[in-house]
Structures are given as C-alpha cells and as structure tokens.
Amino acid sequence: DSGVTQTPKHLITATGQRVTLRCSPRSGDLSVYWYQQSLDQGLQFLIQYYNGEERAKGNILERFSAQQFPDLHSELNLSSLELGDSALYFCASSVASGSGNEQFFGPGTRLTVL
Amino acid sequence: GQQLNQSPQSMFIQEGEDVSMNCTSSSIFNTWLWYKQDPGEGPVLLIALYKAGELTSNGRLTAQFGITRKDSFLNISASIPSDVGIYFCAGRGEGAQKLVFGQGTRLTINP
Numbered sequence: 001d002s003g004v005t006q007t008p009k010h011l012i013t014a015t016g017q018r019v020t021l022r023c024s025p026r027s028g029d030l031s032v033y034w035y036q037q038s039l040d041q042g043l044q045f046l047i048q049y050y051n052g053e054e055r056a057k058g059n060i061l062e063r064f065s066a067q068q069f070p071d072l073h074s075e076l077n078l079s080s081l082e083l084g085d086s087a088l089y090f091c092a093s094s095v096a097s098g099s100g101n102e103q104f105f106g107p108g109t110r111l112t113v114l
Numbered sequence: 115g116q117q118l119n120q121s122p123q124s125m126f127i128q129e130g131e132d133v134s135m136n137c138t139s140s141s142i143f144n145t146w147l148w149y150k151q152d153p154g155e156g157p158v159l160l161i162a163l164y165k166a167g168e169l170t171s172n173g174r175l176t177a178q179f180g181i182t183r184k185d186s187f188l189n190i191s192a193s194i195p196s197d198v199g200i201y202f203c204a205g206r207g208e209g210a211q212k213l214v215f216g217q218g219t220r221l222t223i224n225p
Contacts, residue, residue: 002156002158004156033212041217042202042215042216042217042218043157043202043204043215044215045212045213045214045215048211048212055211056211056212058212090156090157092156097211098206098209098211100164102147102159102162103159103213104159105149105156105157105158106156107155107156108154108155108156110154
C-alpha cells in the first residue's frame with residue numbers, strides 16, 4: 001500500500017458524459033501527478049500540482065482539467081468523454097518535485113466509456 | 115520532447131533464469147527510476163538512481179545508471195513467479211519537473 005488513495009476504482013459511463021476522479025496523496029506529500037495508461041501502453045503524464053498550484057503540464061486534452069484543493073487532495077475532471085478515453089488513470093504523489101522526491105502511485109481508476 | 119526506448123518489450127523465461135532489460139534516452143537524464151506494475155495495480159518504485167555509473171541493488175534486483183547518462187539497466191537474478199509483471203523505466207532530465215516513462219517490459223515466467 002503506497003498510501004495514495006484513488007476513488008472510484010472502476011467507472012463505467014457513456015460517451016459525451018463527464019466524470020470526476022479523486023486522489024488523496026500520501027500524508028505529508030505536497031505534489032500530485034495524474035497519468036493516463038491505455039491498454040498495454042506506457043504511462044502518459046497529464047498534469048502536476050504542487051501545493052495547490054499547477055506545476056507542469058503534459059499531454060492533457062482540453063476536455064480534461066484538474067485541480068488540487070487546500071487539503072491537498074486532487075480531482076481530475078474528464079468531460080465530453082469519447083471511447084478513446086477508456087483507460088486506467090493513476091494519481092501519484094511526492095513530498096516535493098524534482099530529483100530525490102520520487103513519486104508513489106495509487107491503485108488507479110479504471111474508466112470505461114461505452 | 116524526451117523519449118525513452120525500453121527493451122525488450124516482452125520476455126518469456128523459465129523460473130530461476132536471470133533477466134536483463136534496458137532503457138535508452140535521446141537526451142541526458144539526471145534521475146533514472148525503475149517501477150514494477152502488477153495487473154490492475156499502480157506502479158511500485160523498485161530502485162532510484164541519481165548518479166552516472168551508480169549501481170544499486172534491491173534484493174535480487176540490480177539497476178545501473180549508465181555512464182553516458184542516456185541509459186539504464188535492470189537485472190533480476192534467479193527469477194521467481196512473483197517477478198511476473200510489467201517493468202517500467204522512467205527518467206527525469208536536468209531541472210525537469212516531470213518523469214518520462216518507457217513503454218514497459220512485460221515479464222512472463224514459465225514454471
């Protein structure tokens with residue numbers, strides 16, 4: 001158990017809908033990262049927050065947005081869902097960012113868009 | 115942007131065999147990490163490397179930070195069934211915030 005929690009574990013929805021994925025970082029971690037993993041694919045970095053502020057952005061679609069709240073939990077919002085958005089979405093957290101502050105991953109949310 | 119090439123993509127070995135996999139980068143990294151992912155789970159950090167030439171072990175796992183800073187290697191000795199999974203390398207460039215991940219090596223062990 002990494003100490004990072006994600007809810008829900010599974011999510012099934014229809015095209016065009018909007019969903020919210022939630023992540024609680026490890027106790028003491030200020031930085032949260034979101035990744036997308038499609039079937040048999042590597043991890044694609046989406047976005048990073050540090051202490052409530054956006055710190056780095058990856059290949060995140062405009063239909064996707066995220067935020068980190070004062071209690072440091074984070075939410076990833078996915079809207080106008082398409083079939084291709086079906087994937088595992090992972091949250092990771094670290095104490096800070098940069099070298100030596102390594103990321104610990106949550107168990108993921110499996111999103112299925114029908 | 116930065117890219118990582120991880121090889122092999124998959125390995126089918128017998129229990130007890132040693133395993134080697136590697137990652138190469140198109141640019142210099144100052145951090146190399148190796149993660150393992152079990153089916154339906156999140157990646158788990160195995161080994162972190164921060165200096166060129168560094169060799170670090172974690173039980174039967176040994177990883178090395180290549181001297182050119184553009185590659186890293188992971189070796190698993192005397193493989194056992196619980197080693198099955200997908201192994202990912204990841205790297206971070208100088209001053210970079212984000213990690214870049216390799217495509218993974220899927221390890222299958224025949225008993």
